[in-house]
Amino acid sequence: MDLLPNSAPLATKLRNTLVQYHSIADSEWRLAKKTKDATVWRKPSDEFSGYLYKAEGVVEDVTNRIVDHIRPGPYRLDWDSLMTTMDIMETFEENCCVMRYTTAGQLWNIIAPREFVDFSYTTSYEDGLLTCGISLDYGEVRPNFVRGFNHPCGWFCVPLKDYPSHSLLTGYIQTELRGMLPQSAVDTAMSSTLANFYSDLKKALKT
Secondary structure, eight states, rough: OOOOOOOHHHHHHHHHHHHHHHHHHGGGGEEEEOOOEEEEEEEEEEESSEEEEEEEESSSSOOOHHHHHHHSSSSSHHHHHTTTEEEEEEEEEEEEEEEEEEEOOBHHHBBBEEEEEEEEEEEEETEEEEEEEEEEEOOOOOTTTTEEEEEEEEEEEEEOSSOOTSSSEEEEEEEOOSSSSHHHHHHHHHHHHHHHHHHHHHHHHHH
């Protein structure tokens, strides 16, 4: 188990990594799933043997409210159908914390419940916001859970220029679920999870 890292350099490195992902050329991405709410692409990850996923869709709400529903806080657990528990373990500043959360089993429990401990950081980006995270090897693993690992991931949320009450939400996710799992099951679960994330978020914002 590691000690908690110094938050400032980790936050800067994390932000820079996400901005780099955001500049990857369209030609490098391969379509993974398309729904009425979002499009999901993927490319091989540079961090581990799985994929880096990109998801994008327009959300009919203002940037701040959307990000408040995504980042660690009181809203996320209420609407995210995959997340079963969430605890803020440490708070460094208002926009910086360490959280532990658990996820439900997926694909008829082929993928068992997972636990993650993530460093989370929210900052400004262009006219909007970026909320991003990376997993830490910190804290004891709860019984009956497999400890997963999120390589650098995050959500860019910026207002549409002609429709400032609508926002473009773009996510980059590369989750190492760990455990003995067929890669095809992981790929199916990740694409579906990201597409469902948008539909669940949109429903939550309407209430």
